[in-house]
Amino acid sequence: MRIKRLYLFLIKSYLGAFFATFFVCLFIVLMQFLWKYVDEMVGKGLDFLVLMEFLYYAALSLIPMALPLAILLSSLMTFGDLGERLELLAMKAAGISLFKIMRPFILFVLLVCVGAFFFSNNAMPVIQTKLWTMLLSMRHKSPEVDIPTGEFYQGIDNYNIYVREKDNNRKLLKDMMIYNFTDGFENAEVTSADSGRLKMSEDKKNFILELYSGESFKNLRQQQRQGNIPYSRESFKYKEILIEFDSNFNMLDASIVSNRYLAKDMKALAYTLDSLRIISDSLKKKNTEEFLNKRYFAKDLYNPLKISRDSLESYAAYSIDTFLNNKSVHQKQEAITSAIIAASRNRADVSFYDAEKESTDRSFRRHDIERHRKFTLSFACLVFFFIGAPLGAIIRKGGLGFPVVISVFLFITYYVIDNTGYKMARDGVWPVWEGIWLSSAVLFPLGVFLTYKAATDSMVTIRFNIHWMSGMSTVSGMGKGWRALLEILLQLLKLKEPDPPTSDENDDS
Numbered sequence: 001m002r003i004k005r006l007y008l009f010l011i012k013s014y015l016g017a018f019f020a021t022f023f024v025c026l027f028i029v030l031m032q033f034l035w036k037y038v039d040e041m042v043g044k045g046l047d048f049l050v051l052m053e054f055l056y057y058a059a060l061s062l063i064p065m066a067l068p069l070a071i072l073l074s075s076l077m078t079f080g081d082l083g084e085r086l087e088l089l090a091m092k093a094a095g096i097s098l099f100k101i102m103r104p105f106i107l108f109v110l111l112v113c114v115g116a117f118f119f120s121n122n123a124m125p126v127i128q129t130k131l132w133t134m135l136l137s138m139r140h141k142s143p144e145v146d147i148p149t150g151e152f153y154q155g156i157d158n159y160n161i162y163v164r165e166k167d168n169n170r171k172l173l174k175d176m177m178i179y180n181f182t183d184g185f186e187n188a189e190v191t192s193a194d195s196g197r198l199k200m201s202e203d204k205k206n207f208i209l210e211l212y213s214g215e216s217f218k219n220l221r222q223q224q225r226q227g228n229i230p231y232s233r234e235s236f237k238y239k240e241i242l243i244e245f246d247s248n249f250n251m252l253d254a255s256i257v258s259n260r261y262l263a264k265d266m267k268a269l270a271y272t273l274d275s276l277r278i279i280s281d282s283l284k285k286k287n288t289e290e291f292l293n294k295r296y297f298a299k300d301l302y303n304p305l306k307i308s309r310d311s312l313e314s315y316a317a318y319s320i321d322t323f324l325n326n327k328s329v330h331q332k333q334e335a336i337t338s339a340i341i342a343a344s345r346n347r348a349d350v351s352f353y354d355a356e357k358e359s360t361d362r363s364f365r366r367h368d369i370e371r372h373r374k375f376t377l378s379f380a381c382l383v384f385f386f387i388g389a390p391l392g393a394i395i396r397k398g399g400l401g402f403p404v405v406i407s408v409f410l411f412i413t414y415y416v417i418d419n420t421g422y423k424m425a426r427d428g429v430w431p432v433w434e435g436i437w438l439s440s441a442v443l444f445p446l447g448v449f450l451t452y453k454a455a456t457d458s459m460v461t462i463r464f465n466i467h468w469m470s471g472m473s474t475v476s477g478m479g480k481g482w483r484a485l486l487e488i489l490l491q492l493l494k495l496k497e498p499d500p501p502t503s504d505e506n507d508d509s
Contacts, residue, residue: 006091006096007103007104010078010101010104010105011104011105011108013078013081013082014074014075014078014104014105014108017073017074017077017078018070018071018074020074021069021070021073021074021077022066022067022070022074024070025066025069025070025073026059026062026063026066026070028066029062029065029066030055030058030059030062033058033062034055034058037135040135040138040139041054041138046138046141050134050138053134054131054134054135054138057127057130057131057134058131060123060127060131061124061127061128061131063119064116064119064120064124064373064377067112067116067377067381068377068380068381068383068384068411068414069384069407069411071109071112071381071384071385071388072384072385072387072388072407072410072411073388073403073404073407074388075105075384075385075387075388075389075392076388076389076391076392076403076406076407077392077398077399077403078105078389078392078398079388079389079390079391079392079393080392080393080395080396080397080398080399080402080403081392081398081399082392082393082398083392083393083394083395083396083397083398084396084397084398085398088101088393088396092457097455098390098393098454098455099455102389105385105389106385109381109382109385110382112381113378113379113381113382114378116377116378116381117374117375117377117378120373120374120377120378121265121266121374122265124262125262125263125264125265125268126263128257128260128262128263129254129257129258129260129262129263130254132257132260132262132263133251133252133253133254133256133257134251136252136256136257137250137251137252141250147161147163147173147198148163149163149164149165149166150163150164156207156243156245157244157245158180158181158182159178159179159180159181159243160178160179160181161176161177161178161179162176162177162178163175163176164176171197172195172196172197173195173196173197173198174194174195175194175195176191176192176193176194176195176196176211176214177190177191177192178190178191178192178193178209178211178241180241186219187218187219188218188219189216189217189218190216190217190218191211191214191215191216191217191239191241192214192215192216193211193212193213193214193239194212194213194214195211195212195213196209196210196211196212197209197210198210200245205244205245206242206243206244206245207242207243207244207245208240208241208242208243209240209241209242209243210238210239210240211236211238211239211240211241212237212238213236213237214235214236214239215233215234215235215236216232216233216234216235216236216239217231217232217233217234218231218232218233219231261363261366261367261369261370262370264367264370266371266374269367269368269370269371270371272367273364273367273368273371276360276363276364276367277364279360280357280360280361280364283353283356283357283360284357287353287357290349290353291346291349291350361428362426362428365425365426365428365432366426368432369422369425369426369432369435369436372432372433372436372437373436376436376437376439376440379440380414380439380440383440383443383444383447384410384414384443384447386447386448386450386451387410387443387446387447387450388407389451389454390447390450390451390453390454390455391406391450391454393454394450394453394454410443413443414439414443415439417438417439417442417443418438418439420438421434421435421436421437421438421439422435422436423435424438
């Protein structure tokens, strides 16, 4: 099959913009990710290779977020450039419809969608397992010790260290006070020293604290029998204290995150969902039988008044007040106390069963959300292409100016709607499919509308001054630019065509 030269030209124009915008978008979302987890990396003394490996897996895990934005921005830029250079107009004048022009792009985006699904299903579980294993390992790593002056430092387990001042040239700590709670708070060992040094052992698993000219005091409460509490007191000119402190980076076992919903493919998710559905149904059935058949209508419960339905002549005319009036005060108190205890026990059991059921249902929703997300990524790429391509043909502006503004606005809208639907689905307010597919359902009609307008040449004509793009660097230019952007957004929301431009405005429309 011979590919037409026109299609080669179009694909060549698109691929450059696609890969460039993809890596830019990936870098932006990666910076946002690092800002969120910067506390896990700073001050831990991590090796450069460990940090690079963590960034590598973090970047791979953020591809599902960067890919739709890259497709939207690259489509908008490519068709905007074609429209601005009048190449799109020339192709239409030659009898080539917009759908024929979009044919190679549609084929490429479909391949990207299929690849995105297999990436989410096959690669993402492995990437998420590696990423979260590294993140948990970094959280468990002990931070670097940097003892401040004038306050107690508690960064070492079971130790409180106070230093009045430091001599950085000699690496000396002066006027030290060390509290050792290894044997418990009541048996704390207090050590004061004129000066000292803190250094790491060769295996990086212990600290060696060298102390000079000081005293040590320790309670010996475990030896107390009766009378005064024994203690020990020691004066020294030089003393070494060995403190356990593992500063090495130890990778945790990947099995601790292998059961998470993020680490499962479609087959594993389907199996887990079936298991959780059976567990949820069994819990519901068990709780119903427990409370209806054994608690409220059972005959073998503790009943100080010996009341049963069979012992009553007329159950419909039964009145608890009338029945209690015939009992003694002791029997009434015993009955009320028994009822309060039974109600408290039932309430506690209901809360426990409800928490157990909610935990299972929450896990079920999380797995179901992850299963739907395998498909929403691919569909979002397709939706964003059918928004960006016709919108670029409509506005006829390429480059990184106006297309970036439009792309950011649309992606923020998509992200807010998607995040809202995700939270609704996660909390069980909405069905999972409704919350996860909400963003695609909202933006899909916009893509259909823009594609129809661009294909039939009854485009949403938007008028703005071409010079506002070049004046965005100034304050007045930014004001004109945002006013023009607001006009565009309002016209898109109204979904109707404005008045056609005059002959003097054809170049600006």
